[in-house]
Amino acid sequence: MSLNRVHALLGNAFSYFALAIAVWGLFHLIRRREIGGDFWGAVAIGEGLAVLQALVGIVMLIQGLMPPRLLHFLYGALTALTWPAVFAFTRGDTGRRSVLAWTLASAALFGLALRAIVTGSVPH
Secondary structure (H helix, E strand, C coil), X not given: CCHHHHHHHHHHHHHHHHHHHHHHHXXXXXXXXXXXXXXXXXXXXXXXXXXXXXHHHHHHHHCCCCCCCXXXXXXXXXXXXXXXXXXXXXXXXXXXXXXXHHHHHHHHHXXXXXXXXXXHCCCC
């Protein structure tokens, strides 16, 4: 399987993962529940996907493969840095305000991941 295909599969997996985290956060909000270890574990797995995708992208870049639009790099960087930024912002808090921040950030990440996919794809 080519690196290009692996990068694309990781991007799709991450976008669905971010959407799942956003929905999960929404359920926490509706049920007035705090974030638990299962949520943190899921976020860690999602962040691992983002980092792995970035590493594959860097290898592709070293091999001379460039995305059609340079904006792809901005979307990719924001995708990899958003959840760590939310963790720093909320300071690991598990309360309602933090659940809202995680839910909104994860929904935004879903959109960012989709934009990264579009800007990294060859136009038809």
